[in-house]
Amino acid sequence: MTKQKPALGLGPIGWLFSEARSIMMNSKEKAEHFHQLHRPREPLVLFNIWDPGSAKAVAAGGAKALATGSYSVANAGGYDDGEKTPLDIVIGNLHRIVQATDLPVTIDLERGYGATASGVAASIERTIRAGAIGCNIEDSLPGNGKLRPVEEQMQRIRLARTAADDQKLPYFINVRTDVFFQGLPAEQNEAMLASAIERAQAYAEAGANGIFVPGLADEKLIARLAAAAPLPLNIMVNQKTPSLRNLADAGVARLSYGPDPYLRMMKLLEAAARDAISIQH
Known part of the structure; x- marks a missing residue:
């Protein structure tokens, strides 16, 4: 493969800056496209990944974008969830995923890997x-x-x-609110809904682009939150949530699978290993 020569008049340093600018423009296009994929009633489906191999597999399955899941990334790396994975490892893994795909990639940054607001910005x-x-x-x-x-x-x-605006990137900040993790699923009620709406409004004012509400499974509450929130609504899919069709009809704009894909793969791997090893007995 012939190595591209620096553009005439740019010189090596100028060529490097030109390359960097080209890469950022590509990232900008991906970010803009990612925003456009958030459409109420036509939700973006994110089957969460954890490494370059899973990224390639999900991309081959027809994904329009990719999202890491912190639980999956942590467990695949031998760590517990909850920012127990060193940030250097998280960022290195992200970089390898981005290099393995042409799709937009969003990262689960948990609580932001920062004890302070400035620490979150640095992350x-x-x-x-x-x-x-x-x-x-x-x-x-x-x-x-x-x-x-x-x-x-x-x-x-x-x-x-x-921090994102300083990089000239329309970075999509999806803020997860854990309102519906503050009690038992049976306790999902009007007060929780009001709190989620209040937080969605405040987070939108602060610069968020989406609101992620895991734990919410009541279809009527989901529809009311989707109608009231000023941000695209993201729901985590599990056995307790309504069907994908019903979630779409409720006005959800983004569906995430969280740790489920990783857990499924690990169960399949364990079963396959058990079958293979059983011939020894």
């Missing part, structure tokens, strides 16, 4: 340099899982937005 910058066009950030506290005060989470979102 966002690293994901952009690695090629991500978006992320998930949770609004619960490490350790006890309680919700952060709204204003504190807004500040984290504001600085994340500024």
